[in-house]
Amino acid sequence: MRKQPLDLPARDIDSIAERVSLCAQAARDAIGPGRAVEDYESALDRALRADKLQFAWQYPIGVPFDGPPDRGFYADFIVEGWTLLELKVVDRLTLEHADLALNYLRESSCKLCLLINFGQPKVEITRILPSGEVSHAE
Secondary structure, three states, X not given: OOOXXXXXXXXXXXXXXXXXXXXXXXXXXXXXXXXXXXXXHHHHHHHHHHOOOOEEEEEEEEOOOOOOOOOEEEEEEEEOOOEEEEEEOOOOOOHHHHHHHHHHHHHOOOOEEEEEEOOOOOOEEEEEOOOOOEEEOO
């Protein structure tokens, strides 16, 4: 499932991000508000499958510390080997959410992290690059 992310054109990353954004809103529309993050994970899983995107769910990414990584965290999703998804259900995203997502992104070989908040009527998506650049999707 993992691909080498070194030569993926930016337009392909943007295309994947747009498809994921549409899948996230479809998942939110399908199950409605006020659910646990696990419910949105399951709905997003179905939406990504329907859109024929390749992905891994709860993908392990080690955290290096004095040697090779042995334990770490699990990315909520990695889509097409390039895009890490971090899902939240909160009233509003904070700087701490973005910092955590950036750390996950830097420990992975992904080119983009989409921090997705299902806690609003319209899905809120923040794009994060390994450089630390942050932007909000419309």
